[in-house]
Amino acid sequence: MNTSEKIKIFAMIVLVVFLFGCSNNMVIKEEVPNVKQETDVLEKERNKETNSENERAIYEVDANIPVSRALAAKMIALTYNDYADIKTMDREIQYEDVKPSDWYDMYINAATVQGFMNGSGKVFNPLEPLTYANAQTLLERIAEGKFKVKMNLSKEMQKKYITYNDWVNIYMRLLSKLSGEKSIEEAYGIRERGFVLVATPANSTELDAWEMGTDKGIYGFAGLPMDAYIDKQIRVLLKDNEVFAFLKIEEEKPTITNVYIADTSEDEITIFVGGVHRTYKSNNNFSGEKGKIGDIQIQAGSLISLKTYEEAISGRVLLVDSKKIELEGKGHIEFANDYKLYSIVGEKPQWCSLSNLTIGEDIGRFILKDNKICAAIIEKKPTPNKIRVALHKTGFTGLVHQEVKITSDENFIVKIGDEEQIYKSGESFNIKEEEEKLSDQIPRVKIRTQSGNGKLKVLSIQRNGQNPKYRGTLDIVQLDQGYSIVNELPIEEYLYAVVPSEMPTSHGLESAKVQAVTARSYAYVQFYSNRFHTYGGNVDDSVQCQVYNNTPETDISIQAVKATQNEGIKYNGSVISANFFSTSSGYTANSGEVWADYADKSFPSYTPPYMVSKKQFEGTDFGDLSKEENAKKFFKATDIDGYDQEFGWFRWNITMSLEELSASINANLKQRYAANPKLIKVLDENNIFRSRPVENIGTLKKIDIVKRGQGGNIMEMVLIGSKATIKVLTEYNIRFLLQPKQYIEGKEPIVINLSNGSTMQDYSIMPSAFFVIEPNNQDGKLIGYTFFGGGNGHGAGMSQNGVKGMVDKGYNYKQILQHYYPGTEVTKIY
Structure with missing residues (x-):
């Protein structure tokens, strides 16, 4: 055994002694032990690691990378937060040596805000190497007293910079202990993965800063020097799509499997894999391989071998x-x-x-x-002539069915593999009687009516107390836990049963035409999203897409679809996802003032030109509705000539006590914070609202409306409680926390009074965010609030009841659509 090997074994022994010294105490000892004895100890610990997946925390780390304070902040921030949450977290730090443009800014912000790291006065020293003493302090903060973390280090050792492999292993071992019975991946989302590094910004213009192209896709690698590993197979730890830690090189001459050969020449080959192109030098002429799939072996920019597959x-x-x-x-x-x-x-x-x-x-x-x-x-873009709809169970409670029974008013054909059986009208097919015929090669039953024009009734589903009937065909698809039922039919016929399920056909033919065009546009977009592919459907039949066949088709809905055949809504040549809701208050909202951004969760978000706030009444307006005094006049007014005025939801009021409001807020607060922490903020000791975990505000003392959108919809609200004061952003969070629902046992239901004289009880969400509040006092003391509001739903896009009002005023369906979606055109979309 040479000297370098002895040193390496000793280093591993030191680490093992640290990691496995005691279940509740972590200790590093500096004395040199007997090499043979400690090698046996190491082997025992490795065996223990093999026997318990959760104890797997010693990694083969082979990287000469300095551990900066910034890199440590990144690992800590990603441990306790998703990447998207870190990116959108409010920036609270004010260090002079950390700028928003720095790669480490958001990680240092998160680690500082959450109390794991702090700077020295006005500086953080992000690029300063981490010492063993620094590591000790960080580990103690992360352990939070659950484990005693102690390194028996001399004063001289405390000042030394911790090695990268020591830091990764120590840190991951601590996370393993903190995760208890769960694996590190289950507890923290940190997973190990190997891939071939194909490109970084150093050799590719297709990538942004701190992005790497690999054979598995594109990942971030902020703060880690990765250019030296291009064309090598490496192993890393990942959190979301960000490299959490580099572990080692696995292969110097890796093989990349199943690449697409994008181009060839006499001495070069260009592949496409993982989202990037890469050109390699070659000693062979592979000109005939363009457009094929192949495995390539590479080394330092050169192609060693190529094998293509054509079957x-x-x-x-x-x-x-x-x-x-x-x-x-x-x-x-x-x-x-x-x-x-x-x-x-x-x-x-x-x-x-x-x-x-x-x-x-x-x-x-x-x-x-x-x-x-x-x-x-x-090789070709699909065309949505037909659509496949995954059907929910009764009550829209899930897409996996345990029983499936089907019949028809006419003869129908059941096909299992190549075998067809004719069932007579009124007979029923039960999957339980035929399931033994299904296999991997025959995984489904296909059912159609004999004429091809009849309907199939699903006896194992109920919609509004009836068994629904379906045009087209039904497939019963064998899944691991049961069956899915998929209805395939022409998209135009699909709309026959969407229109009445989304809008009452009592609104008339012209209103149904409006709904048909919006539903067709929405279906077009959802078809390409293809979200229900694991069930065999393009869409489902619930509000996750749009409701289908909850109310059977009618003559009016069929006429409306046929009268608008193939028509959809386009903006700048692209079909839009035409959002709609029940009832407006007299104004619609800018969509960006309703919903947070889908990608980065920021709020307010971008408002497309066709989803802007629009006035929904005729006559003089009430001024700027973002101002509280104008909003109060508007939402308390009952004589507005609004398109929605004939419907009860046009104006409503609700009275709730502070006790009832407190119960609703506290019952739902934890859930809403978890959904997007950026949108629920807690007032801290410095009177600054910051995103912090919160489950209970205590007893509500006061409500303050902070910000309204252009349409008068509330965007931000402050709830002042005895235990916490929070700022709530977005209309959904506000509506969900202020549920007009009785959470106090033994008390009367909460009543909503509608403008048509009817009432509702214990509604599961505040009808809209278009409301004002008035305090209710008793003996000079606040005891609750009355909410005066208008509309029902999110308020962005088209009001379905407003459509009826516009039709009654003489507008046709195209005029109505261009009113709700300004700048669009109604035209053929396929």
Whole structure:
């Protein structure tokens, strides 16, 4: 054994003694032990690690990377927060040496705000290396007294900079102990992964700063020097899509499997994988391999070998999950472990996900390797002529059915594999009687009426007390835990039963035309989203997409769909997702003043030009509704000539005591904070609202409305309680916390008084955020509030009851749509 090997063993022994010294005490000892004895100890600990997955916290780290305070802040911040939450967290730090443009700014902000790290006066010293003494302090703060963390270090050792492998292993061991019976991935979302690093901004213009292209996709690597590992297979720890820690190089001459060969020349080959292109030098001419799928072995920018695969299958995609795909007539085909998905529709290849494999469509080739799908090449854009709808159980409680019974008013055909059986009118098919015939190669039952024009009734589902009937065909799809039921039919016929389920056909034909066009636009967008591919559907039949066949089709809904055939709403040539709601207050809202940004959760968010606040009444307006005095006049006014004025929700009022409001707030606060911490902020000791965990404000003392949108909708509200004062952002959070619902046992239900004289009780959400408040006092003391409001729903886009009002005033469906979605055109979309 040479000297370097002895030193390496000794280093590992020191680390093992630290990590496994005691269950409640972590100790590093500096004396040199007997090498043979400690090697045996190390082996025992490795065996212990193998026997208990949760104890797996010693990593083979091989990296000469300095551990800066900034890098430590990144690891701590990602441990306790999702990447998106860190990115959108309010910036509270004011260090002179940390700027918002620095990669480490958001991590230092999170680590500081959450009390793990702090600076020295006005500076943080982000690039200063972490010492063993610094590490000791950080570990103690993270342990929070649950474990005693102690390093027996000399004064000289305390001042030394901690090595990267020591830091990673010590830190991960502590997280393993803190996670208890859970794995580190379950507790903190930190997972280990290996991949080939293909590109960084050093060799690719397709990547942004601190982005790396790999054979598994694009990941962030802020603060870690990764350029030296290009064209190597490496192992890392990940949190979300950000590299949490680098572990080691696994292969100097790696093989990248299932790449798309984008271009070739006599001495070069350009591949596309993981979202980036990369060109390698080659001693061979691979000109004939362009457009194929292949495995390549590489080394330092050169191609060592290439093997391509040409065996392919195709067909309509009927179901896709992470393990398999079902193609029509071919049954289930498994995905290879390293499968990759590409689209060559458009000017350049695209890196795809499973949702891009549109259900019901034959869109490309599936390349086979060892009888498994190793890659898919999407070659054409699907056209939504038909749509596949995954049907919920009774009450819209889930898409996995334990029983399926189907009948029809006419003869119908049940097909299982190649076998067809005719059932007579009134007979019923029960999946339980035929399930033994199903297998991986015959995973579904297909049912259609004999004429092709009749309807199939599902006896195992109820909608509004009746068994629903469906046009088109029904597929019963075998899943791991039960069955899904998928209704396939032309998209126009699908709309027959969407229109009456979303808008009363009593509103008349012209109103139904409006709903038909908006529903068609929405379905078009949802078809391409393909969110329900694991159930075999493009969409579902609930409010997650749009409600379908909860109310049966009517003559009016059929007429409306046919009169607007293929028409949708476009803005600048693209079909919009046409949002709508029940009833307006007399104004709609800017969408960005209603919803937080989907990607980064910031609020307010961007408002498209076609989703702006619009006046919904005729006559003189009330001035700027973002001002409280104007909003009060408007929402208490009952003589407005509004498009929605004939409907009870146009104006409403609710009275609740402080006790009732407190109960509602405290019952729902934890859930709303968890949904997006940035949108619930707590007043701290410095009188600054900051995002902090909160579950209870105590007894409500006062409500303050802080900010309104252009349409008068409340965007920000402050709730002052005996235990905490919070600022609540977005209309949904406000409405959900102030539920007009009785949470106090034994007390009368909360009553909503509507403008048409009717009442509602214990509503599950405040009807809208378009309201004002008036205090109720008794003997000079505040005892509660009365809410005077208008409308029902989020308030962005089209008011369905407003449509009826506009029709009554003589507007046609195109005029109405262009009123609610300004700047758009109603035109054929497919």
